[in-house]
Amino acid sequence: MKKIILTTCILFSVLFLNAQDLKKYDRGSYIKGKDSIYYRILFPENFNPDQKYPLVIFLHGVGERGIDNGNQLLHGGKLFLKNDVRKNFPAIVVFPQCPPNDFWANANFEKDAKGKRKISFVEGGKPTKIMHALQGMVRNFLNKPYINQDQVYVGGLSMGAMGTYELLRRERRKFAAAIAICGGDNTNNIKKYQKIPLWIFHGAKDDIVDPVFSIAIAERLKTVGDEVKFTLYPNANHNSWDNAFAEPELLSWLFSHKR
Numbered sequence: 001m002k003k004i005i006l007t008t009c010i011l012f013s014v015l016f017l018n019a020q021d022l023k024k025y026d027r028g029s030y031i032k033g034k035d036s037i038y039y040r041i042l043f044p045e046n047f048n049p050d051q052k053y054p055l056v057i058f059l060h061g062v063g064e065r066g067i068d069n070g071n072q073l074l075h076g077g078k079l080f081l082k083n084d085v086r087k088n089f090p091a092i093v094v095f096p097q098c099p100p101n102d103f104w105a106n107a108n109f110e111k112d113a114k115g116k117r118k119i120s121f122v123e124g125g126k127p128t129k130i131m132h133a134l135q136g137m138v139r140n141f142l143n144k145p146y147i148n149q150d151q152v153y154v155g156g157l158s159m160g161a162m163g164t165y166e167l168l169r170r171e172r173r174k175f176a177a178a179i180a181i182c183g184g185d186n187t188n189n190i191k192k193y194q195k196i197p198l199w200i201f202h203g204a205k206d207d208i209v210d211p212v213f214s215i216a217i218a219e220r221l222k223t224v225g226d227e228v229k230f231t232l233y234p235n236a237n238h239n240s241w242d243n244a245f246a247e248p249e250l251l252s253w254l255f256s257h258k259r
Contacts, residue, residue, distance in 0.1 A: 021081050022073050025095065029069075030140055035133035037096050038069040042080055044090035047146075054091040054151035054255060055141055056080070059134075059160030059167075065098045072097040075157060079245050089251050092147065096137060102130040104156070104163025105185070119209065121162070121186035127170060131163065135171060142174065150258045155179035157241040158209060165217070168193035177257035179250070181241045182206055184213025190220050197227040197257050201244040203236030229253070 025040035044053055060072040072095045079085065080093045098104055106122035127135065141147055152175050156164040161183020168178055169192030177197040198221065202214035211232065218230035233243045244250065 022070075022077055024081060025073060025077065025093075027069055028094075030133065030137040032136055032140075035136045037130065037133040037137050038067075039094050039096040039137070040069060040073055040077075041095075042093040044092065045086055049146050052146055052148040054089075054153065055147050056091050056093045056254075057138065057152075057154045057167075058093065058095050059104055059154070059156030059163045060095065060097065061156075061158035061160055062103075063158075065100045065102070067097075067099060069097055075241050076155075076245065085251060089255050091151075091255070092141075094137075094141070096134055098130050098159070098163075103128055104131055104134070104159055105166040106131075107162055107184075119184060119213075121184060121189070123186045123188045127166070131166060131170070134163070134167065138167070138171060138174065149174075151176055151255065152259070153177055153179075153254055153257075155181070155254075156183065157181040157244075158183060158238065165189065165193065168196055172196060174259075176259040177254050179244070179254060180214070180217075181244045182209050182211075182214070182238055184209055185217060187216050187220050190217060190224065194221060194225040198225070199229040199231070199250070199253060201231045201233070201240050203238060203240035203243070204232050204234045205237045206240065208238040 025042045028041050029038045058076050064071045064074050106125045106128060108120045110118045112118055142149055154164050154167055154175055155178060161180035164178055164180045165185035168175060169189050172193050175196055179199045181201045200214050200218050202211040204211055218228055221228040233240050236243055
């Protein structure tokens with residue numbers, strides 16, 4: 001019984017500390033006209049508004065949609081709180097949140113005869129409501145005097161990776177590099193962002209978003225793009241972000257690029 005109580009206490013302590021750490025992300029919002037988007041933002045330690053810092057935008061997956069302005073930190077939020085990351089890569093990190101009834105990218109979902117979900121991506125087309133707001137948010141941040149406009153990055157997982165590709169093609173002149181984890185896009189859209197360095201990740205056993213999407217994008221970019229890295233994890237399912245976040249060169253690769 002004592003061991004159970006001790007284990008429970010330790011578990012609650014860890015959860016409490018994690019929750020406390022995530023509170024280092026301030027709450028923010030961008031509201032202009034019909035556009036509204038809420039986000040959490042992490043400033044560098046010893047932030048100096050007279051200096052210029054890189055900007056990282058990270059887009060969450062479908063499971064973290066909501067109106068709580070907090071759930072989007074579930075995957076990736078702790079990565080940027082690590083002491084070595086804060087020391088070696090001082091940056092302004094923004095996690096916007098997509099509401100429950102919206103989607104970062106223009107994607108269609110259907111079910112085949114066996115009931116399996118099929119995803120297709122729109123070529124071109126108008127942005128979703130939340131993507132339009134996200135574009136406005138990005139432009140607003142780039143007007144801040146403390147943002148280094150040569151070091152603006154975007155990344156995302158699952159739905160967020162789909163949104164990453166879409167944001168890149170809509171605002172391609174603003175980003176220095178990007179990472180996309182278990183996402184997808186219409187390969188006809190690639191020409192819009194082929195000049196932007198990309199590191200793509202996917203799990204070979206992903207049964208939510210078919211790895212064929214990432215494979216197709218990577219193969220196409222290898223023939224027309226400036227720089228693409230592709231990592232396929234042979235034993236990973238949809239949560240390949242766990243592997244990607246553990247890549248020792250992930251952030252050094254990202255921050256090494258300048259526009």
